[in-house]
Amino acid sequence: MRAMWVSACLVFAVPAGLAANPPQVPDALTTIEAKATATHSDALLIQRGNETLLEMYACPTPEPVALMSATKSIVALAIGLLLEDGKLDSIDQPVSDVFPEWAQGRKRDITIRMLLDHTSGLQNVPNAGVELESAPDLVQLALAAELASDPGSSFAYNNKATNLLTGIVGRLAGEPIDTYVATRIFAPLGITQSTWMRDEAGTPMGMAGLAMSARDLAKVGRLLLDKGVAPGGERILGEAFVDMLTAESARSADVGLLWWRNAAWERYTLKDDADAFLVDKDVAADVREAVVAATGRTFTSKGELIDFLSQRLGPAWGDRYGAEITRRGIRLTDLFAQERGPTQAYSANGYLGQYLVIVPTQDIVAVRQIHRRETHAFPDDDYADFVSDVLRLAEVIEAP
Structure with missing residues (x-):
């Protein structure tokens, strides 16, 4: 049975500081609340500075929710810790400095930055369930992967490559990433409840696996808004690194270092050669017709585009799209021309709709979470x- 919003958990308030603003403010909050309810969310939290604008949960006792791929964004923070602690000189160091077996061939050119901005070129199956979720040692699987493209040459979202980052943290920090992050980031932020899945080799996953509550995840967002300084004044991450996390990467304006860059507006239009491209890739007729x-x-918005495709492919659209598009390595931008406005927010995103969003100009932190369940539509x-x-x-x- 689907989770339902429990009225005893509901907190919906427009603080006094916002009361003088136009009526669009509570209207905007009402829209988010209504959509969160309609999409069966398990946690919703929106804060501005020290004020809570909206907080809702699907159960009386909120619990940690698996962040899915938003875990990657926390992994990136661990690399910042290595820099702050003097255990890593630069993210432009070759991975072979840590794993000498890569000090040959084209892999010697792969840097830690390339793992962080999805430009490593490592072979990768986009659907993690195909080859990663059952792998006994995710670090060794990444080390053994072939190259699908030259290192640094192109952006390609890569679950396999991010798993290698937890191995790097483990070697340089001298302890597993979950322990390192819990001590150096979570404890100063007052985060005491989190779990991190490990593979059979005992290494915490990099692609996914971390579970946190909405309030605790919001504390991570606040850390970035405060440029790496904890509420008590302790510097956890270097300010320069925090800026690097969200700076435009060399190969995609959409990403920084395992953090997404969200534009004020976007426009997607189908490319003239999209149909020929899909034919060349031998994509099934029903999926090709839905795209065309x-x-x-x-x-x-990307959401509007995905909704359009899902309506044409029907209830099983996710499986069809995954089998015919994602698993063939086809990116949305291979099919649609993208225009984007200025970047106004940064986010950590995960499967099923896990979000941590920060809007620096308005000092906003927003979290939406949903548990994995068979009834997910x-x-x-x-x-x-x-x-x-x-x-x-x-x-x-209004601006603060």
Whole structure:
């Protein structure tokens, strides 16, 4: 049975500091609340500075939720710890400095930065369930992977490569990443409840596996807004590294270092050669027809585009799209031309619709979480518009 919002958990307030703002502020919050309810969310939290604007849970006692791929963004913070602690000189160091077996061939050119911005070139199956979730040693699997492209030459989202980062942290920190992060980041932030899945070799996963509550995840967002300084004044991460996390990467304006860069607006239009591209890739006719149906349309968000595709492919659209598009290594930008406005927010995102969003100009931290369950309806329950709804809220709040 689907989780339902429990009224005893509901906190919905417009603080006095916002009361003088236009009526669009509570309207924007009401929109987010309504969509979070409709998408069967398990946790929702929106803060501005020290004020809570909206907080909702699906159970009386909120519990940690698996962050899925948002775990990657926490892994990136661990690399910042290595820099702060003097255990790593630069993210532009070759991975072979840590794993000497890569000091030959093209792999000697792969740097830690390339693992962080998805440009390593390592062979990767986009669906983690195909070859990663059952692998006994994810670090060794990444080390043994072939190269699909030259290191640093192109952006390609890569679960396999991010697992190698936890191995790097373990070697340089002298302890597993979960222990290192718990001591150096979570403890100063007052985070005491978290779990981190490990593979059979005992190494915490890098692609996913960390579970945290919404309030604790929001503390991580606040750490970035405060440029790496904990509430008590302790510097945890270097300010320069925090800036690097969200700076535009060399191969994609959408990403920094395992953090997503969210634009004020986006537009997606189907490329003229999309149909020929899909034919060349031997994509099944039903999926090809669903994509080509977008001809002549402009989509104002990725969520709107995904919703369009899902409606044409039906209830099993996720499986069809994954089998015919994702598993063939086809990216959305291979099919659709993307235009984007200025970057206004940064986020950690995960499967099923896990989000941590920060909007620096308005001092906003927003979290949406949902438990994995068999009744999850793709894409409806993913709340793909969460980031854009948070940005709309930011627009109607007066600058601090």
